[in-house]
Amino acid sequence: MKNIINKVLLLVVIICGGSKTGFTQKTSSVKIQYVCTPCGIKCDKEVFAGPGQCPNCKMKLVDKKSIIHKSVSPSDLSKFLKSSKNLVILDVRTKGEFEGHGEPDFGTLKNSVNIPISDLEKGGYKGLDKNKTILVYCSHSHRSSRVSYLLTQNGFKNVVNLLGGMSEVTDNSVRK
């Protein structure tokens, strides 16, 4: 009889110990996943264990959950522009690139406004309406994905990044 009680006690200890390990595993699975801000290249889908820099696109790695902006592909751009209301089209390149003096010149979207990324990073977004949808673009979607992230971090709820940027846009009807 004593032997059986001992066995039961041993079993209880094993079960409790086991569930304790289970709990530890559960808490460690809520670890932060780090990603680079989506610009349209392959590394957008890669997940990293810690902060740092993306080895492919060199962008800063951020908490995956903090990326809340949306994206539009160059092939869907025309449809997106036609169907969007209350839209601000934001060109974040330099004034020269916006005016068509870039080398190469990738063109500029119709009805867009220009605030260079260097101004936006100093708070230049303050004049933009947070209730509007902001379509952000540049040449290759490196600057625009950084700006999209910056805007959502500062209270903008409807931000859309043009993946690939103007260099990937083949539809000339959207250009000035």
Ligand SMILES: [Zn+2]
């Ligand atoms: Zn990357």
